[in-house]
Amino acid sequence: MNKKVLALDFDGVIWDSAGECYQVGWRAYQEMTGRALDGRVYERGFLRGRPLARTGHDFFHLLRMMEENPERDLAQVTASEFMSERSHHHEEAVKFDRIFYLLRAHYRDNEHALWVSWQRPYPELLAVLEDWEGKFSGLALATTKDTDSAQSLLATTGRHWPVFGKEFSEHKADQIHGIAQHYKVKPEEVLFIDDLLENLEQVVPTGATVALANWGYNLSDSAHKAQEKNYPVVGFDSLSALFQDFLR
Numbered sequence: 324m325n326k327k328v329l330a331l332d333f334d335g336v337i338w339d340s341a342g343e344c345y346q347v348g349w350r351a352y353q354e355m356t357g358r359a360l361d362g363r364v365y366e367r368g369f370l371r372g373r374p375l376a377r378t379g380h381d382f383f384h385l386l387r388m389m390e391e392n393p394e395r396d397l398a399q400v401t402a403s404e405f406m407s408e409r410s411h412h413h414e415e416a417v418k419f420d421r422i423f424y425l426l427r428a429h430y431r432d433n434e435h436a437l438w439v440s441w442q443r444p445y446p447e448l449l450a451v452l453e454d455w456e457g458k459f460s461g462l463a464l465a466t467t468k469d470t471d472s473a474q475s476l477l478a479t480t481g482r483h484w485p486v487f488g489k490e491f492s493e494h495k496a497d498q499i500h501g502i503a504q505h506y507k508v509k510p511e512e513v514l515f516i517d518d519l520l521e522n523l524e525q526v527v528p529t530g531a532t533v534a535l536a537n538w539g540y541n542l543s544d545s546a547h548k549a550q551e552k553n554y555p556v557v558g559f560d561s562l563s564a565l566f567q568d569f570l571r
Contacts, residue, residue, distance in 0.1 A: 326460035327570055328506050328513045330499060330531070333466035333473045333486075335518035335539025337448060340468075340476075343441035345369045347430065348382040351423040355415070358390075365389055372397025374540040375405040377467050377519070378489065383419035384408050402521075402542060424469060431472055444480055445538060447559035455566045461506040463487060465498035465515060495522045499529050514569045516557070520545045523554055534565055 334340045345366050353360055368389045369382075375397065376382055385397060388408060400408075409416075430438040456462055462484045466473050470488035477484060485505055487498040495517070503510045510529040517523055518539030526533050534555040537546055546556045557565050 326506065326508045326512055328461040328463065328502060328508055329456070329459045329566075330463050330465045330502050330513050330515045332495075332515075332517040332519070332522065332536075332539075333464050333468050333477075335541075336445075336516055336536050337464075338442060338444050338476055339539075340442040341370055341373045341540070343427075343438065344373065344376070344382055346441045347423060347427045348379075348386060351379075351419055351426050352383065352386045354426070355419050355422055360386075360390070364393065368393075368395075368397055372400065374398075374542050375400060375402065376540075378493065379420040379423040380416045381405075381409065382423060383416045384412070387412060387415075427469070427472060431475055435475075439476070439479060442476070444476075445559075447538075448562075449480060451559060451562045451566075455563065458566070458570055460508070461502075463502045463505065465495055465502060465517075467493050495525045496529050499526050499531050503529075503531075514565075518545075520549055520554075523549070524552075527554075532569055 331337055348369065349360060349362060349365055365386065369385055372385045376385055384405070388395060388397065464473055464477065464484055464486045466486065467489045470486045470490050473486045473488055477486070485502070487501045491501055492498055499510055499513055499515055503513055510531045513531040514534070515523070515526050515531050516534050516536050518536040518541050520535060523533040523535060534557050535545060535549040537556050537558045549556050555565060
């Protein structure tokens with residue numbers, strides 16, 4: 324019997340962490356700038372722009388863009404426009420990134436209940452995993468989140484999978500190769516699910532099977548672009564069929 328491994332992205336696939344990213348990011352931005360920001364206004368804008376972001380650097384740019392133009396709807400910003408914005412203010416972004424991850428670690432390690440309350444797993448996904456995770460030879464996280472935070476949150480569901488986080492690599496292809504090596508399989512024996520199309524594009528050359536989650540932090544045109552590339556687009560109700568087909 325061939326070994327088959329399931330690799331899942333974390334933020335936007337297993338976990339709805341947008342609220343935590345905002346709560347920590349908002350605090351980090353105020354600490355860095357020394358300016359008080361209206362939490363309710365910034366939260367609405369941040370959550371609308373969340374699909375553009377991947378790491379702490381990106382959270383800085385979302386908050387900066389809102390401060391520069393409070394009327395700007397970040398949901399209307401394209402990926403290419405955001406990448407252009409991201410090319411500026413590099414030193415500030417690096418400083419913010421450092422503060423962000425220190426604050427996250429503080430809340431995770433010292434105010435764990437509060438930290439967990441800012442986010443939650445997708446219950447529909449956990450329900451599917453209850454039926455299917457035992458049928459795979461191995462399971463793992465491939466995420467740009469820091470490893471300690473992903474492990475801590477996943478453990479609240481009773482799961483203890485290996486985590487290939489941002490410390491391992493921020494490139495998903497590297498993570499898939501790492502997961503394949505960990506389980507002593509070929510990348511072709513890994514199924515990878517992510518909510519960001521660009522991550523699937525990174526992984527396809529490895530030979531792994533990929534699918535786009537239609538929940539999470541998708542950009543509005545992601546599903547259409549994925550279908551044009553013949554990547555499966557799955558919802559909670561079609562995951563079982565995807566798993567069954569992959570495990571044949």
